[in-house]
Amino acid sequence: xxxxxxxxxxxxxxxxxxxxxxxxxxxxxxxxxxxxxxxxxxxxxxxxxxxxxxxxxxxxxxxxxxxxxxxxxxxxxxxxxxxxxxxxxxxxxxxxxxxxxxxxxxxxxxxxxxxxxxxxxxxxxxxxxxxxxxxxxxxxxxxxxxxxxxxxxxxxxxxxxxxxxxxxxxxxxxxxxxxxxxxxxxxxxxxxxxxxxxxxxxxxxxxxxxxxxxxxxxxxxxxxxxxxxxxxxxxxxxxxxxxxxxxxxxxxxxxxxxxxxxxxxxxxxxxxxxxxxxxxxxxxxxxxxxxxxxxxxxxxxxxxxxxxxxxxxxxxxxxxxxxxxxxxxxxxxxxxxxxxxxxxxxxxxxxxxxxxxxxxxxxxxxxxxxxxxxxxxxxxxxxxxxxxxxxxxxx
Amino acid sequence: xxxxxxxxxxxxxxxxxxxxxxxxxxxxxxxxxxxxxxxxxxxxxxxxxxxxxxxxxxxxxxxxxxxxxxxxxxxxxxxxxxxxxxxxxxxxxxxxxxxxxxxxxxxxxxxxxxxxxxxxxxxxxxxxxxxxxxxxxxxxxxxxxxxxxxxxxxxxxxxxxxxxxxxxxxxxxxxxxxxxxxxxxxxxxxxxxxxxxxxxxxxxxxxxxxxxxxxxxxxxxxxxxxxxxxxxxxxxxxxxxxxxxxxxxxxxxxxxxxxxxxxxxxxxxxxxxxxxxxxxxxxxxxxxxxxxx
Numbered sequence: 001x002x003x004x005x006x007x008x009x010x011x012x013x014x015x016x017x018x019x020x021x022x023x024x025x026x027x028x029x030x031x032x033x034x035x036x037x038x039x040x041x042x043x044x045x046x047x048x049x050x051x052x053x054x055x056x057x058x059x060x061x062x063x064x065x066x067x068x069x070x071x072x073x074x075x076x077x078x079x080x081x082x083x084x085x086x087x088x089x090x091x092x093x094x095x096x097x098x099x100x101x102x103x104x105x106x107x108x109x110x111x112x113x114x115x116x117x118x119x120x121x122x123x124x125x126x127x128x129x130x131x132x133x134x135x136x137x138x139x140x141x142x143x144x145x146x147x148x149x150x151x152x153x154x155x156x157x158x159x160x161x162x163x164x165x166x167x168x169x170x171x172x173x174x175x176x177x178x179x180x181x182x183x184x185x186x187x188x189x190x191x192x193x194x195x196x197x198x199x200x201x202x203x204x205x206x207x208x209x210x211x212x213x214x215x216x217x218x219x220x221x222x223x224x225x226x227x228x229x230x231x232x233x234x235x236x237x238x239x240x241x242x243x244x245x246x247x248x249x250x251x252x253x254x255x256x257x258x259x260x261x262x263x264x265x266x267x268x269x270x271x272x273x274x275x276x277x278x279x280x281x282x283x284x285x286x287x288x289x290x291x292x293x294x295x296x297x298x299x300x301x302x303x304x305x306x307x308x309x310x311x312x313x314x315x316x317x318x319x320x321x322x323x324x325x326x327x328x329x330x331x332x333x334x335x336x337x338x339x340x341x342x343x344x345x346x347x348x349x350x351x352x353x354x355x356x357x358x359x360x361x362x363x364x365x366x367x368x369x370x371x372x373x374x375x376x377x378x379x380x381x382x383x384x385x386x387x388x389x390x391x392x393x394x395x
Numbered sequence: 396x397x398x399x400x401x402x403x404x405x406x407x408x409x410x411x412x413x414x415x416x417x418x419x420x421x422x423x424x425x426x427x428x429x430x431x432x433x434x435x436x437x438x439x440x441x442x443x444x445x446x447x448x449x450x451x452x453x454x455x456x457x458x459x460x461x462x463x464x465x466x467x468x469x470x471x472x473x474x475x476x477x478x479x480x481x482x483x484x485x486x487x488x489x490x491x492x493x494x495x496x497x498x499x500x501x502x503x504x505x506x507x508x509x510x511x512x513x514x515x516x517x518x519x520x521x522x523x524x525x526x527x528x529x530x531x532x533x534x535x536x537x538x539x540x541x542x543x544x545x546x547x548x549x550x551x552x553x554x555x556x557x558x559x560x561x562x563x564x565x566x567x568x569x570x571x572x573x574x575x576x577x578x579x580x581x582x583x584x585x586x587x588x589x590x591x592x593x594x595x596x597x598x599x600x601x602x603x604x605x606x607x608x609x610x611x612x613x614x615x616x617x618x619x620x621x622x623x624x625x626x627x628x629x630x631x632x633x634x635x636x637x638x639x640x641x642x643x644x645x646x647x648x649x650x651x652x653x654x655x656x657x658x659x660x661x662x663x664x665x666x667x668x669x670x671x672x673x674x675x676x677x678x679x680x681x682x683x684x685x686x687x688x
Binding site (some may be wrong): 190191217218219220222223224225226228229230232233236249250252253256260261262279280281282283 | 398401402405409446450512513514515516517518529532534536606607608609610614617618649652653657658660661
């Protein structure tokens with residue numbers, strides 16, 4: 001879902017709070033993946049393990065995403081290791097920057113990485129996908145970079161998360177099913193490719209499905225402090241439901257403003273909305289009845305084992321980034337067996353044979369049932385949750 | 396018509412916040428003849444202090460505002476003493492660069508102390524607005540903001556016009572050397588100006604965050620720049636100018652968002668500023684108010 005390019009993002013990491021209070025400074029935050037090049041999983045000692053690399057921002061503004069991904073990979077390597085097929089992982093920090101991400105990729109390649117789960121953010125993933133797809137190729141599956149540009153025209157690059165157009169289309173289909181009679185306003189960040197990408201696909205699909213979209217409102221990063229004017233416009237246009245493919249920080253402002261205006265309106269967001277209940281100081285009662293389309297819920301019964309193991313290991317509740325990364329490891333292990341590849345297979349051989357295997361497997365993962373098309377895009381059922389009593393409940 | 400009035404109310408409320416910030420800019424510029432670019436970040440600090448006092452200590456909102464005012468006043472005096480006073484004889488560019496440095500320092504300090512994760516600021520005012528007003532988007536915060544803005548402006552006009560300290564400030568503004576010869580303690584007067592400016596910043600911070608609840612280390616930057624624009628728009632150094640500039644800026648922004656484009660609103664605001672400055676280089680009030688504060 002993330003479309004960070006490494007410059008600025010309003011969604012910052014929670015760890016820096018702790019580190020900041022401890023006076024450690026933003027550059028030393030390496031919690032989770034305890035250092036920028038930690039090794040995990042079993043079989044690391046005897047050297048005969050399948051090597052999975054992970055890349056994400058472990059420091060800086062987007063560190064919470066990168067740490068989740070690296071933790072997810074580490075936990076995945078522990079859980080999916082078997083005696084015949086031991087796994088080991090190594091994480092590298094890219095600070096959500098394309099150039100640093102390519103360096104991280106190269107250093108993992110020197111380590112002997114056989115498959116990559118990462119990078120975490122879109123800008124970095126586009127840069128690394130180029131390198132991974134040129135000789136000598138390395139198989140790559142990004143858990144969270146959602147732009148279609150990441151996988152476009154590349155044979156060995158896959159996504160474990162929905163891409164933006166898919167998510168927009170899915171949202172339109174779901175809304176047409178659940179709320180055919182509402183009048184919609186689309187509320188998006190025109191300066192953010194994630195938000196704008198979902199919006200474009202949503203609007204096209206909504207027209208096809210004859211959803212009534214009465215208004216569209218946009219904002220940019222530098223003007224996300226107050227949405228009263230946009231809401232006034234939407235209300236005037238008669239909108240009864242907001243579709244907001246935006247991050248949770250502006251979403252919390254949107255809900256607060258709507259409440260102050262006394263504008264009673266339903267709202268649905270996408271996976272970027274996940275996290276809204278964790279905003280410090282936010283009156284979570286405002287989020288009651290909010291719909292979100294997100295692939296993973298830590299509150300769901302079937303994910304309890306993963307959630308508990310994750311909590312025990314990293315002392316926090318896993319988010320969808322961790323779940324997507326865990327599923328990516330799951331998929332790689334399954335595809336390796338499907339392709340009949342040996343544990344010491346050459347990365348180039350893996351990159352050649354694994355894609356066909358990935359498109360033929362079906363992974364029962366944390367984020368649903370995952371299958372892949374030959375473009376590298378994932379197909380899974382979107383799940384819609386509604387917030388009730390401060391928890392995600394299937395809608 | 397109702398909708399138009401709603402936009403007008405939105406613009407007035409946001410404009411009042413800009414006006415309070417702009418008053419701080421204009422005070423400091425008028426007297427110390429320097430652009431205090433760290434002003435926006437003092438606002439952010441004020442908001443954080445208020446947030447901490449209400450959320451972590453559980454004290455009432457009024458106490459939190461007072462705490463914010465005290466902390467920011469001390470902070471303002473400290474900044475002036477440590478960063479600007481040693482540069483009193485240096486050129487204006489050196490001071491300007493220092494101000495930008497202080498701004499970055501405050502932002503990063505805030506990130507270290509409170510983290511980069513945005514916090515949601517709970518509005519400090521929570522009384523019910525009568526229904527007939529609510530129909531026009533009038534919220535408790537906007538009422539308080541507009542009233543606070545008017546009171547502050549009147550108080551500043553009175554202070555600079557009638558009190559001894561105010562007269563000293565105006566004297567320093569006209570000619571520092573001459574003021575010193577007349578027995579005015581210029582350094583103390585400038586410190587006082589910073590204290591007042593920073594106290595205003597604390598109030599502005601609390602009101603800004605009550606109006607738009609996201610609190611993060613960069614919260615003060617954009618409103619700070621817009622308020623600076625408003626101060627220049629109205630004629631920097633002029634108290635009524637800052638007030639009118641702030642209100643107009645808020646209204647122009649609201650109308651641009653409402654009737655032209657939400658994405659282009661900022662560009663339109665700054666385009667209007669350029670046009671005004673082309674026609675009236677001293678700003679709206681710059682020319683007609685000879686007594687700069």
